[in-house]
Amino acid sequence: MAGTWPCCPTHTELPAMPLTPAAAPPLTPAERLWTATRDQAVKLRMEGSGPGSETPLTVHQMFLETVQNFGDHPAMASKEDSRWVTVSWREYYRQSRAAAKSFLKLGLERYHGVGILGFNSPEWFIADVGCILAGGLAAGIYTTNSPEACQYVAENCEANVLVVENHKQLVKILQVRLRSALQVRLRPYEPNHWLICVQWAEFMKLGEEVSDETLDAVIGTLRANECCTLIYTSGTTGNPKGVMLSHDNLTWTAAAAGVMTELVYGEEVVVSYLPLSHVAAQVNDLWISVKFAGTTYFASPDALKGSLGATLKEARPTAFLGVPRVWEKMQEKMKAAGAKASPLKMRVAGWAKGLGLQYNYSVMNKEPAVPWGFMLANNLVFKKVRQALGLDRCKACFTGAAPMTRETLEYFMSLNLPLLELYGMSESSGPHTVSLPEDNAIMSCGKVLRGCRTKLDRPDEDGNGEVCFWGRHVFMGYLNMADKTEEALDQDGWLHSGDLGKHDSNNFLFITGRIKELIITAGGENIPPVPIEDAVKAEASIVSNAMLLGDKLKFLSMFLTLKCEADENGEPTDDLSPEALAYCQRLGVTATKISEIVANKEPAVYAAIQEAMERINARSTSNAMKVQKWLILDRDFSITGGELGPTLKLKRPVVTKKYQEKINELYSLVPEAQG
Ligand SMILES: Nc1ncnc2c1ncn2[C@@H]1O[C@H](COP(=O)(O)OP(=O)(O)OP(=O)(O)O)[C@@H](O)[C@H]1O
Numbered sequence: 212m213a214g215t216w217p218c219c220p221t222h223t224e225l226p227a228m229p230l231t232p233a234a235a236p237p238l239t240p241a242e243r244l245w246t247a248t249r250d251q252a253v254k255l256r257m258e259g260s261g262p263g264s265e266t267p268l269t270v271h272q273m274f275l276e277t278v279q280n281f282g283d284h285p286a287m288a289s290k291e292d293s294r295w296v297t298v299s300w301r302e303y304y305r306q307s308r309a310a311a312k313s314f315l316k317l318g319l320e321r322y323h324g325v326g327i328l329g330f331n332s333p334e335w336f337i338a339d340v341g342c343i344l345a346g347g348l349a350a351g352i353y354t355t356n357s358p359e360a361c362q363y364v365a366e367n368c369e370a371n372v373l374v375v376e377n378h379k380q381l382v383k384i385l386q387v388r389l390r391s392a393l394q395v396r397l398r399p400y401e402p403n404h405w406l407i408c409v410q411w412a413e414f415m416k417l418g419e420e421v422s423d424e425t426l427d428a429v430i431g432t433l434r435a436n437e438c439c440t441l442i443y444t445s446g447t448t449g450n451p452k453g454v455m456l457s458h459d460n461l462t463w464t465a466a467a468a469g470v471m472t473e474l475v476y477g478e479e480v481v482v483s484y485l486p487l488s489h490v491a492a493q494v495n496d497l498w499i500s501v502k503f504a505g506t507t508y509f510a511s512p513d514a515l516k517g518s519l520g521a522t523l524k525e526a527r528p529t530a531f532l533g534v535p536r537v538w539e540k541m542q543e544k545m546k547a548a549g550a551k552a553s554p555l556k557m558r559v560a561g562w563a564k565g566l567g568l569q570y571n572y573s574v575m576n577k578e579p580a581v582p583w584g585f586m587l588a589n590n591l592v593f594k595k596v597r598q599a600l601g602l603d604r605c606k607a608c609f610t611g612a613a614p615m616t617r618e619t620l621e622y623f624m625s626l627n628l629p630l631l632e633l634y635g636m637s638e639s640s641g642p643h644t645v646s647l648p649e650d651n652a653i654m655s656c657g658k659v660l661r662g663c664r665t666k667l668d669r670p671d672e673d674g675n676g677e678v679c680f681w682g683r684h685v686f687m688g689y690l691n692m693a694d695k696t697e698e699a700l701d702q703d704g705w706l707h708s709g710d711l712g713k714h715d716s717n718n719f720l721f722i723t724g725r726i727k728e729l730i731i732t733a734g735g736e737n738i739p740p741v742p743i744e745d746a747v748k749a750e751a752s753i754v755s756n757a758m759l760l761g762d763k764l765k766f767l768s769m770f771l772t773l774k775c776e777a778d779e780n781g782e783p784t785d786d787l788s789p790e791a792l793a794y795c796q797r798l799g800v801t802a803t804k805i806s807e808i809v810a811n812k813e814p815a816v817y818a819a820i821q822e823a824m825e826r827i828n829a830r831s832t833s834n835a836m837k838v839q840k841w842l843i844l845d846r847d848f849s850i851t852g853g854e855l856g857p858t859l860k861l862k863r864p865v866v867t868k869k870y871q872e873k874i875n876e877l878y879s880l881v882p883e884a885q886g
Contacts, residue, residue: 236269236431236433236434236435237434238252238255238267238434238435238436239252239434239436239437240252241253241254241436242254244256244685244700244704245687245688245696245697245700245704246455246687246688246696247455247688247689247690247691247692247693247696248691249322249323249348249369249438249455249690249691250321250322250437250438251437252434252436252437253436253457253687253688254436255267255435255436255457255459255683256681256682256683256685256704257683258662261662262467262661262662263661263662263663263682263683264662265463265466265662267435267436267458267459267462267463268435268458268459268462268463269433269434269435269439269458269462270340270343270344270433270439270458270461270462270498270501271343271344271430271433272462273462273465273466273501273502274304274307274340274501275304277300277501277502277503277504278300278301278303278304280476280477280504281300281476281477281504282299282300282301283299283300283301284299284300284477284504284506285297285298285299285506286298286299286300286302286303286500286504286506286507287303287333287336287506287507287509288506288507288508288509288526289332289333289508289509290509290511295508295525297506298333300504303333303336303337303340306333306337306341306415307336307337307340307341307344308341308344308423308426309341309415309416309418309419310337310338310340310341310342310345310414310415310418311340311341311342311344311345311418311426311429312345312417312418312419312421312425312426313341313414313415313416313417313418313421314341314342314345314347314371314372314418315345315418315421315425315426315429316417316418316420316421317371317372317417317418318371319342319345319346319347319371319372320347320371321346321347322346322347322348322438323347323348323368323369323370323371324347324348324349324350324364324365324367324368324369324370324371324441325338325339325342325347325348325349325350325370325371325372325373325374326350326352326361326364326365326368326370326372326373326374327339327342327349327350327351327352327373327374327487327488328352328354328356328361328373328374328375328376328380328383328384329354329374329375329376329377329380330354330376330512331483331484331486331487331492331496331509331510332376332509333509334374334376334411335351335376335487336497336507338374339351339440339487339497340501342372343433343439343440343458344426344429344430344433345426345429346429346432346433347371347372348368348438348439348440348441348455349439349440349441350364350368350370350440350441350443350453350488351442351443351486351487351488351489351493352364352365352443352488353443353445353486353488353489353857354376354380354486355486355850355851355857356383357383357853358383358384358386358387359387360451361383361384361387362384362387363450363451364443364451364453365384367443367453367690367691368441368453368690374414433458434458435457435458435459435462436457436458436459437457437458438455438456438457438687439456439457439458439461440455440456440460440461440493441453441454441455441456441690442454442456442488442489442490442493442637443488444637445489445856445857445858445860445862452689452690452692452695453689453690453691453692454490454637454638454686454689454690455686455687455688455689455690456640456686456687457687459683460640460683460684460685460686460687461494461498461640462498462502463662463683463684464494464498464639464640464641464642464660464683464684465494465498465499465501465502465503466502467660467661467662467663467683467684468494468499468641468642468645468660469499469502469503470661471645471647471660471661472530472607472645472647473647474499474503474505474530475503476503476504477503477504477505478505478529479499479500479503479504479505479506479529479530480505480506480507480508480526480527480528480529480604481495481496481499481500481505481506481507481508481528481529481530481531481532482507482508482509482510482519482522482523482526482528482531483496483497483507483508483509483510484509484510484514484515484519484522485532485533485534485537485857485858486857486858488857489612489637489857489858490635490636490637490640490641491532491534491611491612491633491635491641491858492532493641494640494641494642495532495609495641505529508522508525508526508528510522515537515781516777516779516780516781520600520601521601522601523600523601523602524599524600524601525601526601527601527602527603527604527605528601528602528604528605529604529605529606530605530606530607530608530609531602531605531607531608531609532609532610532611532633533608533609533610534610534611534612534613534858534859535610535612535613535614535615535616535619535859536613536858536859538610538615538619538623538630539616539619541600542619542622542623543788543790545596546790547789547790550793559591559592560592562584562588563588563591563592563593564592564625564626565625566582566584566585566588567588567592567593567624567625567626567627568621568624568625569582570582570585570627571624571625571627571629572624572653574629574649575629575651575652575653588627589627592626593626593627593628596626596628597628600628602628606648607631607647607648608623608628608629608630608631609630609631609632609633609646610630610631610632610633611632611633611634611635611642611656612633612858612860613858613859613860614722614741614745615630615632615654616745616748616749617653617654618749620632620653620654621653624653629648629651631645631646631647631648631651631657632646632651632654632655632656632657633645633646633656633657634656634657634720634722635684636706636708637686638680638685638686638699638706638708639680639682639684639685639686639706639708640684640685640686641684642660642684643659643660643663643665643678643680643682643684643708644656644657644658644659644660644665644720645657645658645660646658651719652715652717652719654721655715655719655720655721656712656719656720656721656722657719657720658718658719658720659718659720660682660684662682662683663680663681663682663683663684664680664681664682665678665679665680665681665712665714665720666679666681666705667679667712667713667714668705668707670713673713674713674714675711675712675713675723675724676711676712676713677707677708677709677710677711677712677726678708678710678711678712678720678722679701679705679706679707679708680705680706680708681704681705681706685700685704685706686706688700709725709726709727710722710724710725710726710727711723711724711725711726711739723739724739724741724742725739725741728740728741728863730759730760730761730762730767731762731763732761732762732763732764732765732766732767732835733763733764733765734765734835736833736835736836738759738761738767738835738836740758740759743757743759743767743769743827743831743836743838744757744758744759744769746827746830747769747771747823747824747827747838750823750824750826750827751794751819751820751823752774752790752794753773753774753787753790753791753794753795753816753819753820754771754772754773754774754820755772755773755774755775755788755791755847755848756770756771756772756847756848756854756861757769757770757771757772758770758861758863758866759838760867760874760877764878765878766835766837766839766840767835767836767837767838767839768838768839768840768841768842768877768878769824769838769840769841769842770841770842770844770866770870770873771820771841771842771843771844772843772844772846772847772848773787773791773805773808773843773847774787774788774790774791774847775787775788775791775805775847776788777849780851781849781850781851782849782851782852783846783847783848783849783852785804785805785806785845785846786803786804786805787802787803787804787805787808794816794819795808795813795816798815798816798819799815800813800815800816802816805843805845805846805847806845808843809843809844809845820841820843824838824841840877842873842876842877844870844873848861848866853865853869854866854869
C-alpha cells in the first residue's frame with residue numbers, strides 16, 4: 212500500500228477560483244529508471260511501504276494542497292519602497308496561473324524550456340511555477356553566466372521563452388543571438404519568427420484570454436514521473452549538464468526533507484538569497500516552502516555584498532541555509548569586530564565561547580551537560596549574537612553544497628549556534644544526508660534522508676568508498692546526454708556521486724574526498740587536493756584560496772591567492788583585507804596591496820608561507836604528496852572572475868585554463884606549437 216505524508220492541518224475555506232481536483236493523476240507507464248529525452252517518463256524508485264512509498268504528486272497538486280489549507284497565509288515577502296509587501300498563497304497561485312496562461316499564449320510548447328535569468332524575487336518563483344503548470348521545463352540561469360553560457364542553457368533546453376530580470380541581463384542575451392528590447396522573448400531559435408518583448412506587468416496580462424479550462428486541461432496532463440525542471444550543474448567538473456528533475460523528485464524530496472527536519476506547516480520563514488538556479492536554494496526556498504506553506508523573504512541583490520545581515524534581522528528566519536563561504540565570511544566579520552572589543556568584553560566572550568563549545572560537544576556526544584555558568588553566558592553573549600545576526604528564531608542553521616572546515620564548525624558551536632551539515636547534489640534533487648539538531652557529528656554530513664539509501668562502492672580497508680544514492684530524489688537523467696547519464700547511474704539505478712565517503716558506527720556519513728577532482732600525477736599517485744589546500748589556508752591565514760596542481764605532471768605545486776577587499780560589485784580588489792593586513796603587521800611588513808607583496812616577493816610573507824608549506828609537507832605520508840613549488844596569483848578568485856562557481860566551489864578547469872602560462876612556468880613546460 213502506498214504511504215502518505217503527515218497531513219497538514221485542514222482549513223475549510225477554498226480559494227475563490229477554479230481549482231482542479233487534487234486526486235493523484237496516474238503515472239505515465241515507464242519501464243526504465245532513467246531517460247535523457249525531454250518528453251519521456253521514468254519508473255519511480257517507490258518503496259513497498261513506509262518512507263519512500265508515498266503517493267507521487269505533481270507540483271500542481273502539492274501547490275494546490277497548500278492553497279486549500281493556507282490560502283491566506285503569506286507565501287512571499289519582498290521589499291517595495293523600504294516596506295515588506297507580502298503575497299498570500301492564494302494570490303501566488305493566481306499569479307502562477309496567469310503566468311502559465313501567458314506562457315501558453317506566447318507559444319510555450321510542451322517539454323520546452325523557459326529560461327529564468329535573474330536574482331531571487333517573487334517574479335522568479337511565479338515564472339518557475341507558471342512554466343511548470345503550462346507543461347514547460349523551468350530552467351534557472353545563473354546571473355553570473357557569460358552571454359555564451361546563457362546561450363548554451365537556452366539552446367540546450369530549447370527555450371521558447373526567456374524571462375529576464377533587467378537590462379543588464381537582457382544585454383547578455385542580445386549579444387548572443389537575436390535583437391530585441393525588453394523582458395520576455397518568444398521562440399528565439401526559429402529563424403524569421405516574430406519576437407515580442409514585454410515588461411512583467413504586461414506579460415502577466417498576455418494570457419488573459421486563455422481560459423481556465425484550457426489551462427486546467429494542460430495541468431490535467433501533468434504526470435509526477437515526467438520532467439518539469441532543469442538544474443544546470445555549475446561546471447566544477449566540466450561543461451554544465453541539464454539535470455532533469457521530475458515532479459516527484461521535487462515534491463517527494465521537499466516533503467521528505469521537511470519531515471526529517473521537523474518543519475511545522477504554516478510557520479516556517481526562510482530568506483532567499485543563494486542563486487535559485489542552484490538546487491540547494493531552489494529546493495530550500497521554493498519547493499519546501501510550497502510543501503510546508505512557509506514564507507519566503509527575498510533578500511536584495513546585494514545580499515552577499517553586505518545587506519544580508521539587515522534582511523535577516525527583519526525577516527528573522529526559522530531556518531537558514533548558507534554555503535560554507537557564507538559562514539566563513541560571517542566568522543571573519545565577527546572575529547574582526549571581536550578584535551576591536553574592550554579587554555573585558557574579550558575576556559567574557561572567550562569564557563562564554565569555551566562553555567559553548569563544551570556544551571555543544573556534549574550534545575553531539577548524546578550526553579548533554581549544561582556547564583556551570585552556561586545560562587549566564589547565554590544571556591551575556593549567545594542570545595546577543597543570535598539577535599545581532601537575525602537568527603534568534605532560527606531552529607536550525609544549515610551548511611551544505613561544499614565541504615566545511617572544522618575551525619568554522621567549532622567557531623559557531625562555541626557561540627551556541629551549531630551548524631548542521633547537509634550533503635547532496637543537483638542529481639539528488641538537493642539533500643541526500645541531513646544533520647539534525649539532536650543528531651549530528653562534527654565534520655559529518657548527517658544521516659541519509661528517510662526513504663533513501665546509501666551504498667559505499669568498492670570500499671578500501673578504512674571503509675572509504677564511492678558514495679552512491681538510491682531513492683525518489685535521484686534525478687531522471689541529463690537532458691540529451693544518454694552517455695553521461697549512463698556514467699552517473701549504474702545498471703541497477705544507483706547514482707554514483709563521484710565523492711568518497713565513509714560511515715561511522717552511528718551511521719553518520721563523512722565525505723572524505725572527491726574522486727571527480729582527484730589529482731593523478733605523472734607517477735600515477737592519486738592525491739585528493741582539498742585536505743592539502745585546507746591545511747595551507749589553516750596554516751597561513753593570509754591565504755584566501757589555494758589550488759593544488761599536479762594532474763598528469765611530475766610533482767605537486769600550488770596556486771595561492773591572498774585575502775583582499777571586494778569592490779561594490781563583489782569583484783576582488785588589490786587591497787589586502789583586514790585579516791591579511793594583520794598577518795603582514797605581525798611579520799613587520801607594511802604592504803597594504805597584493806601587488807606590492809607579489810611584485811617584491813615580500814621576503815617575510817614568502818618565508819612565512821614557505822614555513823607553513825614545510826610544516827604541511829612534513830605531515831604528508833609520501834614524497835609524492837609534498838608541495839614542491841607554489842606561487843601567489845595577483846588577483847583573488849571570484850564568481851565574476853569565473854574561478855568560483857555559484858556556491859563558491861573552485862572551478863578547477865577554469866583556473867587551469869586561465870593560468871596555463873603560470874603552470875608552464877612552474878613546470879618549465881614549453882607550450883605546444885600553434886597550428
Ligand atoms: N556537505 C558537503 N560536504 C562536502 N562536499 C559536498 C557537500 N555538499 C555537496 N558537496 C559536493 O558538491 C557536489 C554536488 O554539487 P552540485 O550538484 O551543486 O554540483 P555543481 O556545483 O553544480 O558542480 P558540478 O559541475 O561539478 O556537478 C557533491 O558531489 C559534493 O562533491
